[in-house]
Amino acid sequence: MAPRRRDGGDLPVSIETGQAYEFLMSAVTFTETDHYSVAEIGAEWLADAERAAGADLVRRLHDFAQGTGDGLIHLLALAYDAPGRDVASFIGHLRELAADEIVLHAIAHYEYHYRRMTPPETMRAAVDGDRAAIREFLHSVRDWPEWQAFLERNLGRDVEDIKAEVIGLLTEWNERVWLPQQERIMAILERDADAKRELSRRLPFEEFVEVATNGVRFVPHPGIERVVLVPDYINRPWVSNIEHRGAMILIYPVADESVAADLDTPPLRLVRLAKALGDEKRLRILRALAENPRGLADLAEQFEMPKTTMHHHMVTLRSAGLVSVGAGTKDYRIRRDALPDLVQLLSGYIGTDTDGEGRASASASRRPPRRRRPGG
Numbered sequence: 001m002a003p004r005r006r007d008g009g010d011l012p013v014s015i016e017t018g019q020a021y022e023f024l025m026s027a028v029t030f031t032e033t034d035h036y037s038v039a040e041i042g043a044e045w046l047a048d049a050e051r052a053a054g055a056d057l058v059r060r061l062h063d064f065a066q067g068t069g070d071g072l073i074h075l076l077a078l079a080y081d082a083p084g085r086d087v088a089s090f091i092g093h094l095r096e097l098a099a100d101e102i103v104l105h106a107i108a109h110y111e112y113h114y115r116r117m118t119p120p121e122t123m124r125a126a127v128d129g130d131r132a133a134i135r136e137f138l139h140s141v142r143d144w145p146e147w148q149a150f151l152e153r154n155l156g157r158d159v160e161d162i163k164a165e166v167i168g169l170l171t172e173w174n175e176r177v178w179l180p181q182q183e184r185i186m187a188i189l190e191r192d193a194d195a196k197r198e199l200s201r202r203l204p205f206e207e208f209v210e211v212a213t214n215g216v217r218f219v220p221h222p223g224i225e226r227v228v229l230v231p232d233y234i235n236r237p238w239v240s241n242i243e244h245r246g247a248m249i250l251i252y253p254v255a256d257e258s259v260a261a262d263l264d265t266p267p268l269r270l271v272r273l274a275k276a277l278g279d280e281k282r283l284r285i286l287r288a289l290a291e292n293p294r295g296l297a298d299l300a301e302q303f304e305m306p307k308t309t310m311h312h313h314m315v316t317l318r319s320a321g322l323v324s325v326g327a328g329t330k331d332y333r334i335r336r337d338a339l340p341d342l343v344q345l346l347s348g349y350i351g352t353d354t355d356g357e358g359r360a361s362a363s364a365s366r367r368p369p370r371r372r373r374p375g376g
Contacts (some may be wrong), residue, residue: 002184008176011205011220011224011227012225012226013200013205013208013228014226014228014229015196015197015200015228016085016193016228016229017186017189017190017230017231018079018084018085018086019085019086019186020079020085020089020090021076021085021088021230021232021251022185022186022189022233022234023182023233024072024073024075024079024090024170025232025235025251025323026173026177026181026234027061027069027169027170027177028069028073028235029041029046029234029235030050030061031062031067031068031072031233032064032068040272040319041235041236042231044348045234049177052177053172053176053177054176057172057173060165061169061173061322061375063153064150064153064165064166064169065130065150066150066152066153067150068146068149068150070108070146070147070168071154073240073242073251074100074105074106074107074111074242075106075166076230076240076242076244076249077243077244077245077249078093078102078105080228080247080249087143087174087178089261091167094163094166094167094170095112095167097163098265099162099163100159102159102162102185103127103159103162104124104127104164106162106166106306107126107127107151107154107155109123109124109127110243111242111243112221112223112243116139117141118137118140118209122136122137123137126151126156127155127159129156129164134151134155134156136153137155138155164167179272185233185234188258188259189258191254191258192255192258193231195255195257195258196229196231199211199212200212205227209250210324212229212236212250213239213250213252214252214253214318214319214321215318215322215323215335216252216256216318216324216325216326217325218248218250220248223243223246224246224248225246226246226247227247228247228248228250229249229250229252230249230251231252231254231258233254233259234250234317235253236253236254237253237315237316237319237371239251253319269320269321272316272321273320273321273322275320276316277320279313280317281303281305281313282313284303285299285303285313285314285317285318286334289323289332289333289334289337290334293331293332293333294331294332295331296310296314296330296331296332297330298309299314311330314330314332317332321335322334322335
């Protein structure tokens with residue numbers, strides 16, 4: 001049964017693509033230095049983007065972001081408002097908006113889970129320059145050093161200066177980095193969106209979202225009136241969610257089969273599984289989750305590692321389809337109904353799987369498991 005609105009109707013669900021979404025995600029991926037260790041786009045893309053951007057733009061982007069892409073990813077809500085959701089319309093929309101509105105979005109003033117950490121009135125007062133509110137805001141996120149650094153760098157500044165900085169950074173990133181790859185990437189996103197629209201007609205809402213995001217269990221909180229799923233290529237395997245005007249926008253990684261690859265390239269799903277299972281700590285984590293679901297903090301304490309390190313382990317396991325996580329929470333559980341047949345995937349790729357006449361089947365590596373499941 002699909003989730004219900006407060007008036008008793010079903011939540012409408014749409015799958016959308018838009019240049020502005022992926023354009024922003026490309027900048028997020030580049031500035032999110034903590035994600036490099038699991039980013040599937042690879043070091044070559046990051047190096048190419050750095051060369052194309054040039055040293056000055058790279059320095060200014062990292063100075064603005066302070067190690068986290070969250071200040072940029074929250075602007076996806078404003079991309080959703082842009083006519084056509086193309087990059088030019090999005091940047092034009094930013095130019096027309098009041099500067100304090102851009103900053104309020106960047107600091108997650110409208111985000112449900114952020115507002116649970118910091119009262120929204122404190123956020124707004126901090127944007128207005130209230131020193132006591134800034135101190136309170138920074139204290140409330142003390143366990144999140146990258147986000148705290150971003151806020152400390154930007155709160156208390158003139159909002160017009162921040163608006164000009166954001167528009168300048170995004171304009172240059174578009175011209176130097178995004179435009180040369182836009183056509184190729186958008187083709188991947190369109191393929192995946194078409195496949196997800198078909199899939200959404202065959203599965204109940206909760207199951208569809210978990211399959212599409214490769215393991216995120218989503219239950220809308222009060223105030224959510226519709227769900228928008230947006231495929232993402234560059235920031236795989238991460239899943240992000242943004243709230244805006246009653247919409248929950250879920251940015252999910254495209255499925256393996258949407259990414260074109262030659263027959264000699266190992267299937268991405270096999271690569272992710274090999275990576276996930278090739279670490280002793282992750283095998284121990286799976287064993288612990290097989291006993292009962294655990295929260296991120298509990299897992300970090302049990303295995304005596306920082307929460308950021310444990311988070312990376314869990315993203316790797318989720319992107320391989322081995323665990324699921326609640327959207328907006330950090331409670332993980334093993335996906336018993338979706339555990340893959342690693343032997344079948346491996347034999348299909350190396351050619352030892354056979355068809356009915358005893359011939360090696362190269363197509364076996366291209367067959368999805370029981371249901372289509374993208375990496376997340």
